[in-house]
Amino acid sequence: MFSRKSRADGGLALLAALALGLYLIFLVLPLLLSLRSSFTNENPLRATNEFIGLRNYREMASDVQLRDSLVFTLTLAVGVTLAANALGVAFAILLNRTHLSYRVMRTLAFLPQVLSGVIVGFVWQTILTQDGLLNNVLTSVGLLDEPYPWLGSPRAALVSIGVVLTWVLSGFTTVVYLAALQSVPIELNDMATMDGVRGTQRFRKVTWPMIAPGTTISVTISLITVLKLYDIIAVLTGGGPANSTQSTALYIVRLAFTSDRLGYASAVAMLLLALSAVVALAVTGALRRREVTL
Amino acid sequence: MLRKTFLAACLAGLLAVTACSDGGGDSGGGSTLTYLTFETPHLTSTFWDNSIKAAQAEAPGVQINRITAPSTDRDAYAKQLQSSGQFPDLLQSITPSNFVGAGLLKPYDKAWVDANFLLPQGNALKGEVYIPPTNSQVVPEVFYNKELFTKAGIGAPPKNWAEFLDVCAKLKAAGITPFTLGGGDPFAASMPLVGIFSADVLGKNPNWLKDRYADKVKFSDANVVTAVEKYRTLVSNGYFDKGALGVKYADSITQFTGGKAAMYPMGSWFLGSVPKENADNFGAFPWPTDDGSVVIPFVVGGSMAISAKTKDPDGATKFAQAWSLNPANLKALIEGDGAFPMLKGKTLADYNVTVTKVFEDSYAYVTEDNTKVNAIGWATNDDALPPGLNDQFYAASQALFTSADVKGEMEKLDQAWKTATN
Numbered sequence: 001m002f003s004r005k006s007r008a009d010g011g012l013a014l015l016a017a018l019a020l021g022l023y024l025i026f027l028v029l030p031l032l033l034s035l036r037s038s039f040t041n042e043n044p045l046r047a048t049n050e051f052i053g054l055r056n057y058r059e060m061a062s063d064v065q066l067r068d069s070l071v072f073t074l075t076l077a078v079g080v081t082l083a084a085n086a087l088g089v090a091f092a093i094l095l096n097r098t099h100l101s102y103r104v105m106r107t108l109a110f111l112p113q114v115l116s117g118v119i120v121g122f123v124w125q126t127i128l129t130q131d132g133l134l135n136n137v138l139t140s141v142g143l144l145d146e147p148y149p150w151l152g153s154p155r156a157a158l159v160s161i162g163v164v165l166t167w168v169l170s171g172f173t174t175v176v177y178l179a180a181l182q183s184v185p186i187e188l189n190d191m192a193t194m195d196g197v198r199g200t201q202r203f204r205k206v207t208w209p210m211i212a213p214g215t216t217i218s219v220t221i222s223l224i225t226v227l228k229l230y231d232i233i234a235v236l237t238g239g240g241p242a243n244s245t246q247s248t249a250l251y252i253v254r255l256a257f258t259s260d261r262l263g264y265a266s267a268v269a270m271l272l273l274a275l276s277a278v279v280a281l282a283v284t285g286a287l288r289r290r291e292v293t294l
Numbered sequence: 295m296l297r298k299t300f301l302a303a304c305l306a307g308l309l310a311v312t313a314c315s316d317g318g319g320d321s322g323g324g325s326t327l328t329y330l331t332f333e334t335p336h337l338t339s340t341f342w343d344n345s346i347k348a349a350q351a352e353a354p355g356v357q358i359n360r361i362t363a364p365s366t367d368r369d370a371y372a373k374q375l376q377s378s379g380q381f382p383d384l385l386q387s388i389t390p391s392n393f394v395g396a397g398l399l400k401p402y403d404k405a406w407v408d409a410n411f412l413l414p415q416g417n418a419l420k421g422e423v424y425i426p427p428t429n430s431q432v433v434p435e436v437f438y439n440k441e442l443f444t445k446a447g448i449g450a451p452p453k454n455w456a457e458f459l460d461v462c463a464k465l466k467a468a469g470i471t472p473f474t475l476g477g478g479d480p481f482a483a484s485m486p487l488v489g490i491f492s493a494d495v496l497g498k499n500p501n502w503l504k505d506r507y508a509d510k511v512k513f514s515d516a517n518v519v520t521a522v523e524k525y526r527t528l529v530s531n532g533y534f535d536k537g538a539l540g541v542k543y544a545d546s547i548t549q550f551t552g553g554k555a556a557m558y559p560m561g562s563w564f565l566g567s568v569p570k571e572n573a574d575n576f577g578a579f580p581w582p583t584d585d586g587s588v589v590i591p592f593v594v595g596g597s598m599a600i601s602a603k604t605k606d607p608d609g610a611t612k613f614a615q616a617w618s619l620n621p622a623n624l625k626a627l628i629e630g631d632g633a634f635p636m637l638k639g640k641t642l643a644d645y646n647v648t649v650t651k652v653f654e655d656s657y658a659y660v661t662e663d664n665t666k667v668n669a670i671g672w673a674t675n676d677d678a679l680p681p682g683l684n685d686q687f688y689a690a691s692q693a694l695f696t697s698a699d700v701k702g703e704m705e706k707l708d709q710a711w712k713t714a715t716n
Binding site for chain 2: 043044045046047064125128129130131146147148149150151152153154237238240241242243254255257258259260261262
């Protein structure tokens with residue numbers, strides 16, 4: 001009755017419909033509900049809420065906690081993206097071999113990316129607290145006279161979180177850059193070698209331009225990952241000390257379920273969404289233009 | 295955020311479905327009620343299962359599906375369940391003031407509360423009791439290490455603020471860190487500030503929080519700022535470990551019990567962590583006031599609240615009342631969490647508990663006639679802070695560890711109060 005091709009098409013259409021349905025239910029619908037909520041004074045404990053126009057959006061302009069959380073989140077996003085991508089390129093170059101031991105190391109390098117954020121938070125907490133592993137090691141070998149508050153001062157906590165996130169994201173960036181490196185034609189490298197182009201010059205003139213598409217993907221996803229960061233911070237510092245490491249996502253959850261301000265939390269979520277979209281589009285656009293130039 | 299919220303709702307739904315399938319159906323025509331609990335090292339899964347079984351014997355036909363909060367923050371989890379349409383029938387140790395305004399809780403019968411508890415109105419909201427006042431805590435006491443006090447030439451615990459500063463100075467001079475602070479956990483970081491605020495502000499005006507709700511007083515008032523300056527004095531004199539904000543609550547316990555510092559301002563639940571083998575080495579005194587008067591920052595906690603929307607109010611009430619009056623449940627709370635029992639007509643011996651001398655001394659502050667005030671940030675009655683203010687209070691405590699701008703931090707609290715109550 002039906003040809004093999006039409007059966008295959010039907011199956012694909014079914015899969016596409018399923019995917020579209022899931023996308024609509026779990027992404028588009030909640031997004032629209034949250035957008036609606038952002039114009040109300042919705043409280044998770046109240047059955048009804050009122051439409052309050054743009055009041056939530058106006059309040060954001062004078063919200064010091066929101067401003068601080070955005071500054072923290074953006075600082076972290078920029079710093080971690082740079083560090084994780086630099087590390088990713090370095091690891092990828094080191095691991096771009098076919099020997100079994102390198103393949104094992106590649107798996108190890110990717111390991112942080114597959115761990116749950118909660119587990120990462122707990123593991124690093126045992127390392128970074130005052131009585132943690134790092135202070136014990138550094139004091140026992142004489143590098144520190146007394147334990148250092150890695151999570152106990154705003155600046156140190158920012159750097160500590162940055163290091164943890166860089167570690168997590170470097171797994172992902174390494175894999176992206178490895179894939180990009182393996183797509184560089186061997187002939188290009190051979191020709192460069194014959195032309196006497198070696199070492200850092202070869203990396204700068206041949207490799208770096210050729211892995212530009214990988215850079216676009218890696219930088220964009222790293223930025224978005226940090227902009228929406230919640231779990232690792234919630235476990236590692238809880239946003240402290242004194243809210244100094246409160247990411248915008250953590251602030252949103254607190255507004256919704258601690259302060260009972262679901263409407264305002266939705267407005268802040270919309271802002272974060274818009275910010276992430278603008279940053280992602282701007283960065284992707286700039287990097288794509290760079291790909292063409294290179 | 296959006297996806298997280300939606301996902302949370304989906305997960306909560308999944309949890310409820312799982313719980314329903316696990317719990318089985320009704321037996322004997324009774325109802326099946328959901329019961330939100332939480333677990334700690336002392337309040338284990340076995341404790342809850344046994345306590346539920348015992349209460350069910352008193353409330354025949356009631357089936358219980360136990361839900362465990364993912365952290366000790368029961369309130370936030372209950373709000374998530376409410377926002378996904380799954381508010382539990384019974385909720386253990388939540389803060390009723392967060393839910394009463396939305397009409398989500400059912401009050402207990404006043405005659406039953408009056409008949410069974412020492413302080414029937416201890417955690418009441420506008421005269422109604424939503425959680426049986428089964429137990430209480432002092433938040434904070436100052437626990438101290440007797441051996442380290444002796445080593446520093448200190449004969450007795452301080453009775454007023456001047457003596458307290460003298461004790462700190464002697465300890466420091468003897469090379470002993472005066473205080474342990476679990477500043478990495480915001481609630482633990484707030485303990486000195488709760489003590490100072492209770493002693494100096496609430497001790498002089500026990501209605502301060504009601505006045506704050508009425509906008510008659512502010513955090514940035516001179517008397518509050520002066521009191522909070524005392525915390526800065528302790529910090530700037532170097533009486534805390536410099537890295538205290540990096541110390542987690544659990545580590546602060548081991549630091550103090552391990553003799554790394556001489557004093558530990560903490561809620562009386564610390565009594566459950568006093569090492570049995572050298573319990574006599576630990577003592578406790580109330581946070582000292584200027585004039586030496588005793589002010590006890592007091593919290594009357596309790597067992598479970600009942601949902602106003604439960605499909606079986608009678609069954610839920612019977613179960614909750616049976617659970618609340620079972621001395622075996624109080625035994626676990628007394629021994630493990632240092633809770634002070636508040637059941638009428640019972641002595642410690644009635645609970646068949648083994649307690650330390652420091653527990654008995656601390657319990658005496660509850661039973662003796664003294665000035666008791668509702669500990670700021672901990673009270674669950676009419677003096678409970680507005681939603682979200684606790685977090686701001688904790689954040690101020692952490693900020694004041696590094697910032698000398700007391701007035702500025704108090705103004706931030708006033709601003710947060712305004713936002714939370716508008």
